[in-house]
Amino acid sequence: FKRDWLHAANTPITVPLNPKYRPDPRRWVCTCPNFVKTRFLICKHLVQSVHPVAPTFFLEGEMEPGDEVGDGVEDDLVDTFCQQLDTRTFQERMLTHVKNIHDFCDGLEYQIQFNDYRMLTVLECNGSSFLRLADNCLSCEQRENLSRSRSPTTWEKGTVSAMFHRARSSSQ
Numbered sequence: 001f002k003r004d005w006l007h008a009a010n011t012p013i014t015v016p017l018n019p020k021y022r023p024d025p026r027r028w029v030c031t032c033p034n035f036v037k038t039r040f041l042i043c044k045h046l047v048q049s050v051h052p053v054a055p056t057f058f059l060e061g062e063m064e065p066g067d068e069v070g071d072g073v074e075d076d077l078v079d080t081f082c083q084q085l086d087t088r089t090f091q092e093r094m095l096t097h098v099k100n101i102h103d104f105c106d107g108l109e110y111q112i113q114f115n116d117y118r119m120l121t122v123l124e125c126n127g128s129s130f131l132r133l134a135d136n137c138l139s140c141e142q143r144e145n146l147s148r149s150r151s152p153t154t155w156e157k158g159t160v161s162a163m164f165h166r167a168r169s170s171s172q
Helices: 002-010 033-037 055-059 088-114 117-126 128-145
Strands: none
Touching: 088 117, 117 128
């Protein structure tokens, strides 16, 4: 990450800026092609639009398996201890959503007996983005569990919304 950040910080930006590129540092998005290609979702337009970061900034992240490992020397001047995040609020919020979705699905099953297309239309119009997300997540999960199917890529149009969804194993 540090190498990519410093590379983006030191790469010259051509002036005038291409009008197709619309960096938005407050939302941390950019329409340049490099932004979606980089592993860390950074580009020179975003990195150079924010103030320079302190060296301790690079110590705040966590290493992933396979990332480059440093020299193993601890820096006594910087506290690198990362406390375990309190996940109760995440779990409470997620469980509330799961319960509401279960209850809603039970209500939808009840609606089937009435054959009311108006309810179906309302569901498909108002819930279209949620239904697409569900389809994308389930499709990715199915593809990941099939040994003969090619794995979904992160930036495929149909899988971008499902990039943070972790597939259950086929045995679950």
